[in-house]
């Protein structure tokens with residue numbers, strides 16, 4: 461979810477195993493349990509639906525065909541966390557690796573707790589957020605600072621939630637579950653707006669998500685603004 465989303469400690473490079481099947485869902489270390497089977501079912505439903513969403517929306521917003529995500533990966537501890545370039549992914553995190561075009565997450569440290577604490581749409585939000593980064597990479601969005609990319613991903617997740625609602629996948633409480641996920645991963649008070657690690661305050665993130673609900677992916681695409689002084693649509697003109 462957040463970036464840089466990879467450890468600041470470089471480890472010997474070792475790319476994750478590639479899968480030939482688009483959007484295949486693989487657990488690096490299978491850990492069968494009743495809890496994870498329900499989580500996996502939700503991930504299967506939402507990952508397929510988010511892919512459907514972008515197959516429709518990407519050509520409309522950006523032009524050109526949407527290219528499916530190459531791989532989805534779940535990991536469970538630091539020993540099986542995949543690498544992105546030379547960096548090993550962190551625990552309790554989710555991440556889009558542009559170099560390998562995969563989305564990965566810590567199953568036991570992030571997704572399962574979110575699923576248990578807030579419900580399936582918290583998991584859907586994380587997936588939709590990471591998919592948003594993948595879409596920005598495909599569109600070669602020229603985002604002026606990390607926080608713009610993070611808030612754009614939140615905005616895309618909001619746009620997706622409107623689609624999910626129309627398809628009966630955003631159930632009562634779903635939006636609250638997404639907000640729960642954003643609140644948990646907000647920037648601490650006082651984080652500089654243009655800090656390399658900035659993701660936005662809880663309010664920024666929820667505003668961006670709401671902007672996506674109201675304005676759709678076209679509005680979110682407008683986060684690719686030319687100046688670091690610019691403010692994403694849907695956010696106040698003076699950033700914290």
Ligand SMILES: [Zn+2]
Nearest residue numbers: 461462463610
């Ligand atoms: Zn992110």
